[in-house]
Amino acid sequence: MDKSRILWRVSAQVLPQGSLQTQRQAPWICRQCLHSSRSPSTLLRQQRRWQSNPADIDPNFKSIVDNPPTLIRAGGKHNKAGLAFLACMPITAFILGCWQIQRLGWKSELIARFEDRLVRDPLPLPPQIDPTAIKDFDYRRVYAQGKFRHDQEMLIGPRLHDGDDGYLVITPLERSQNFEGNSGNTTVLVCRGWIAKDKADQRSRPEGLTxxxxxxxxxxxxxxKKNMFTPANKPEDGAWYFPDVYEMAEHTNSQAVWVEETMQPDLLQSYDRTVKGVPIGRPPEVNLRNNHTQYIFTWFSLSLATSIMLWMVIRKPATGGRGRVRHSTRW
Structure with missing residues (x-):
C-alpha cells in the first residue's frame, strides 16, 4: 500500500524558516514521525527515496481487507456424541440414587437387628466356636472367664481416641481351666480397649495387667475385611496395623474369635484409666455409619441439575443460514 496515503500534512511551523522550497516539494509527513528524534530534513530525504525507488515496497504485500472472505456457519447441528454423553449423566445419577435407597433400607434393617441383639442378656461363650457361625451372632453380648496371657499381648496402632494417639490392646484369654475334660483350644482374642501411646510399655502400666x-x-x-490400602502386619517385629483375626489367632495359637470388651461411657473413669494405663473399653452400642440419606440427596440433585442442562441444550435450536459470517482465513 502507498505510504503517502498514511501521511499527514505538517504545519509550516515545524519546518525551518529558510526551507520554503522543501515545503513545496514535500508537503506530507507522518504524524508519528513528529515525535521522532530525527530532523525533518532526514524524514523528507527518506520520503523522496521511497518515491524514487518503488521497488523497496513489497509488491506481494496484501492487507487484511484485501484477503478474500470465506463464508462459514456459526452454529451447526447439535453434536450427537455430546448429547448422548450429556443424556447419560442424569440417567446414571438417577440409578445411583435408587441404589442408595436400597442401601438405606438394608443398612437400617442391619442396625435394627444389631440393636435388638444388644438388649438381650449376655450369653456364655462356649469352649469352641465355629468361625463361620459368628456372622449370625455379630454384636451379640457374651461373657467369658479365664486368665489373660499378657506375655502374648498385641498392640494395634496407631489409633486415635478423643484426639489422642495410642493403641488397641489385644490379649488372648485362656479358658482351659474352666472346661474340665475338654482337650480342645479354648483361648479367644479379647480387644480390651485403648491405651495412650506413652503406656505402650507394660512396665509403665502395672495396674492395667490384670x-x-x-x-x-x-x-x-x-x-x-482388609482393604488394599492397609499395610501388612509384621508379627515378627510386634508391629500390628490391622486387626487381622486369623493372623493374630495363628500367631498366639488361639481360636479365630474376636470379643470386644465393653464399658459404660464415663468421663471420670476414662480419665482415671488413661492415667493408670488401664485399657478403655468400647461402649455397648452399634457404631455403623449410615450416610445413605445424604447420598440419596446428592445423586438425585445431580440428576435434576444435569436434566436441566440437557433441556437447555436441546431447546436451543441450531442456527441455519442466519448464522453465516464473513471470516478471513489469511492474516
Whole structure:
C-alpha cells in the first residue's frame, strides 16, 4: 500500500524558516514521525527515496481487507456424541440414587437387628466356636472367664481416641481351666480397649495387667475385611496395623474369635484409666455409619441439575443460514 496515503500534512511551523522550497516539494509527513528524534530534513530525504525507488515496497504485500472472505456457519447441528454423553449423566445419577435407597433400607434393617441383639442378656461363650457361625451372632453380648496371657499381648496402632494417639490392646484369654475334660483350644482374642501411646510399655502400666481369673463381658464381632490400602502386619517385629483375626489367632495359637470388651461411657473413669494405663473399653452400642440419606440427596440433585442442562441444550435450536459470517482465513 502507498505510504503517502498514511501521511499527514505538517504545519509550516515545524519546518525551518529558510526551507520554503522543501515545503513545496514535500508537503506530507507522518504524524508519528513528529515525535521522532530525527530532523525533518532526514524524514523528507527518506520520503523522496521511497518515491524514487518503488521497488523497496513489497509488491506481494496484501492487507487484511484485501484477503478474500470465506463464508462459514456459526452454529451447526447439535453434536450427537455430546448429547448422548450429556443424556447419560442424569440417567446414571438417577440409578445411583435408587441404589442408595436400597442401601438405606438394608443398612437400617442391619442396625435394627444389631440393636435388638444388644438388649438381650449376655450369653456364655462356649469352649469352641465355629468361625463361620459368628456372622449370625455379630454384636451379640457374651461373657467369658479365664486368665489373660499378657506375655502374648498385641498392640494395634496407631489409633486415635478423643484426639489422642495410642493403641488397641489385644490379649488372648485362656479358658482351659474352666472346661474340665475338654482337650480342645479354648483361648479367644479379647480387644480390651485403648491405651495412650506413652503406656505402650507394660512396665509403665502395672495396674492395667490384670492377674488371676477375670470375667470379660463384651461383644462378639465378625472379623473385618482388609482393604488394599492397609499395610501388612509384621508379627515378627510386634508391629500390628490391622486387626487381622486369623493372623493374630495363628500367631498366639488361639481360636479365630474376636470379643470386644465393653464399658459404660464415663468421663471420670476414662480419665482415671488413661492415667493408670488401664485399657478403655468400647461402649455397648452399634457404631455403623449410615450416610445413605445424604447420598440419596446428592445423586438425585445431580440428576435434576444435569436434566436441566440437557433441556437447555436441546431447546436451543441450531442456527441455519442466519448464522453465516464473513471470516478471513489469511492474516
Amino acid at each position: 492377674k488371676g481369673e477375670v470375667v470379660v463381658e463384651g461383644l462378639l464381632r465378625e472379623p473385618w
